[in-house]
Amino acid sequence: GAVVSQHPSRVICKSGTSVKIECRSLDFQATTMFWYRQFPKKSLMLMATSNEGSKATYEQGVEKDKFLINHASLTLSTLTVTSAHPEDSSFYICSAASGTTGELFFGEGSRLTVL
Amino acid sequence: EDQVTQSPEALRLQEGESSSLNCSYTVSGLRGLFWYRQDPGKGPEFLFTLYSAGEEKEKERLKATLTKKESFLHITAPKPEDSATYLCAVLSTGGGNKLTFGTGTQLKVEL
Numbered sequence: 001g002a003v004v005s006q007h008p009s010r011v012i013c014k015s016g017t018s019v020k021i022e023c024r025s026l027d028f029q030a031t032t033m034f035w036y037r038q039f040p041k042k043s044l045m046l047m048a049t050s051n052e053g054s055k056a057t058y059e060q061g062v063e064k065d066k067f068l069i070n071h072a073s074l075t076l077s078t079l080t081v082t083s084a085h086p087e088d089s090s091f092y093i094c095s096a097a098s099g100t101t102g103e104l105f106f107g108e109g110s111r112l113t114v115l
Numbered sequence: 116e117d118q119v120t121q122s123p124e125a126l127r128l129q130e131g132e133s134s135s136l137n138c139s140y141t142v143s144g145l146r147g148l149f150w151y152r153q154d155p156g157k158g159p160e161f162l163f164t165l166y167s168a169g170e171e172k173e174k175e176r177l178k179a180t181l182t183k184k185e186s187f188l189h190i191t192a193p194k195p196e197d198s199a200t201y202l203c204a205v206l207s208t209g210g211g212n213k214l215t216f217g218t219g220t221q222l223k224v225e226l
Contacts, residue, residue, distance in 0.1 A: 006158070032212060043202070043216040044159070093158045097212065104214070106151070106158040 006107035023094035029074040030096035084114040121217035136188040138203030151202040
């Protein structure tokens with residue numbers, strides 16, 4: 001089946017630094033990618049939707065200058081958490097929609113810990 | 116606004132003890148209802164998509180059903196390896212391409 005790869009799976013950083021998380025669709029072209037945030041024992045909360053070659057659409061309450069999303073190609077989207085603070089610590093998950101079938105596949109998630 | 120409510124929040128079963136998980140939804144128009152399995156520290160793993168009331172899908176010990184208001188995930192004779200959080204999500208006509216997730220049911224199957 002289709003695979004979506006996220007990297008890194010775990011990252012620990014100091015407060016004030018920026019962290020980049022990559023999301024790649026390995027065997028299909030993803031016209032749309034989604035970024036979610038998940039708190040412990042909570043549901044996935046959609047942060048933003050990105051379409052290849054255009055600006056991301058952010059959900060209400062998500063700071064676009066804080067969470068920079070780039071979808072430069074049909075197989076890669078990146079989420080950069082800028083000037084990270086401890087409250088940004090969370091589990092970030094991406095998903096990619098196949099341009100052919102529309103089916104949605106999820107990455108393995110990235111655990112961010114900001115000290 | 117689309118809403119998805121899952122129950123119970125947590126469920127503990129003995130191996131072989133069949134049960135059902137519930138997903139109630141309120142949407143403007145259902146395009147699809149999805150079931151995912153999520154293991155700790157991992158991303159959701161796709162299980163099923165249901166599109167219309169009356170539809171059923173099966174995979175090994177799991178069977179998903181759909182009505183106009185809710186979906187059930189039936190687990191028959193579960194094994195410890197079925198332990199995970201099961202997430203339900205909906206795609207609606209009013210929600211664009213966005214999935215709305217429930218908070219999940221944390222299932223633990225014991226020997």
